[in-house]
Amino acid sequence: MNQLPIRPDAPWLAPLAGWSDLPFRILCREQGAAVCCTEMVSAKGLVYGGRNTEDLLAATPLEGERLDDGSLVTDHPVVVQIFGAEAEFMEQAVHILKHRGFQWFDVNMGCSVPKVTKTGAGAAMLRDVPNALRVAEAVIKAAGPGRMGFKLRLGWDASSEVYRELARELAALGAAWITLHPRHAVQGFAGTPRFSAIGELASELPVPVIASGDLFTAADGVRVLRETDCASVMYARGALKDPAIFAKHLELLRSGGEIPASESLSPAFEGKALAAQNACDVLDSLPVDRKGLADVIRRHAQLARRYSPHLALLKMRTFVPRYVKSMDGARALRQEIVQCSDWDSLNAILEKYFGAEL
Numbered sequence: 001m002n003q004l005p006i007r008p009d010a011p012w013l014a015p016l017a018g019w020s021d022l023p024f025r026i027l028c029r030e031q032g033a034a035v036c037c038t039e040m041v042s043a044k045g046l047v048y049g050g051r052n053t054e055d056l057l058a059a060t061p062l063e064g065e066r067l068d069d070g071s072l073v074t075d076h077p078v079v080v081q082i083f084g085a086e087a088e089f090m091e092q093a094v095h096i097l098k099h100r101g102f103q104w105f106d107v108n109m110g111c112s113v114p115k116v117t118k119t120g121a122g123a124a125m126l127r128d129v130p131n132a133l134r135v136a137e138a139v140i141k142a143a144g145p146g147r148m149g150f151k152l153r154l155g156w157d158a159s160s161e162v163y164r165e166l167a168r169e170l171a172a173l174g175a176a177w178i179t180l181h182p183r184h185a186v187q188g189f190a191g192t193p194r195f196s197a198i199g200e201l202a203s204e205l206p207v208p209v210i211a212s213g214d215l216f217t218a219a220d221g222v223r224v225l226r227e228t229d230c231a232s233v234m235y236a237r238g239a240l241k242d243p244a245i246f247a248k249h250l251e252l253l254r255s256g257g258e259i260p261a262s263e264s265l266s267p268a269f270e271g272k273a274l275a276a277q278n279a280c281d282v283l284d285s286l287p288v289d290r291k292g293l294a295d296v297i298r299r300h301a302q303l304a305r306r307y308s309p310h311l312a313l314l315k316m317r318t319f320v321p322r323y324v325k326s327m328d329g330a331r332a333l334r335q336e337i338v339q340c341s342d343w344d345s346l347n348a349i350l351e352k353y354f355g356a357e358l
Ligand SMILES: Cc1cc2nc3c(=O)[nH]c(=O)nc-3n(C[C@H](O)[C@H](O)[C@H](O)COP(=O)(O)O)c2cc1C
Pocket: 014, 015, 016, 017, 018, 019, 039, 040, 081, 108, 109, 110, 111, 151, 181, 212, 213, 214, 215, 216, 234, 235, 236, 237, 238
């Protein structure tokens, strides 16, 4: 595959530290995610062989077949997201990843978590555009043409928006796509994303722009596609809540009709000016299709046990409470799940709550 699918009918799974691991990526692919990003991987961790890097990079034939020369060919591409502020480490990281067969990469210029920004990486790169461009030049050269994307926010804060100038320069250097989460770094996840900024970038950049930010339902994703002319969308928290969001996205596009405003829950759309802290409430208020959810949980557990056996139970103890949060009886279910220590008890708990649906 020489080009990643970056189209309206090819929704992406966003990079999600702590969540977008191999079993979850496969689960999302099965639901229709066209491209899945790994959790962010530290460039220094890669270079020095950090402990968690192997798990973060686990990839199977489902994600890509390995050729004799070590490269991965696949219809279901995986994008490895890296972070780091030093061009030399970032460049080396890309070489290491290429050597291991990965073909597609993304640089995190949007993470606002202090652990990352205090090293100058993630969204802190927006405060030092010359260095961001040095890093970009090095990684694009290492990756080869058409293989490297960048995930940005608008800027560090409202007084220092750099996304337009930075994205233009990145495209000129050879970026293959730009993802924009249109908030400032200091906002974290507060406030509403400014979708008009996605529209501006999409209309002026020569490379595809992918939208991210408060796309909680498939209706949100399809609306942002229609209203901004972005090339594709990335689902993040919406996918953690409901991995079937990808299937619903594809179904909405196929049916092609008007989307009732009630199905579009992102506060960023007009008429939905919810307080920022209510974003999670929006997700939590989504109705749960119990049968669909039971299928998702069963499949997720299978995939976790197969592809991440040593972490599988722990992972299910973190994913399931997120899935069931808006279900009747969710609080008690969560309490039981976080305490369970083996598969038999997990299955018994799920059976008790889902009954025949499981
Ligand atoms: C738990 C969590 C982990 C995240 N990890 C990453 C990451 O590793 N790299 C990254 O670029 N963005 C990361 N993000 C940001 C998302 O990729 C996405 O841009 C953001 O959540 C906005 O989309 P949403 O509002 O639809 O969730 C993370 C977000 C969440 C909630």
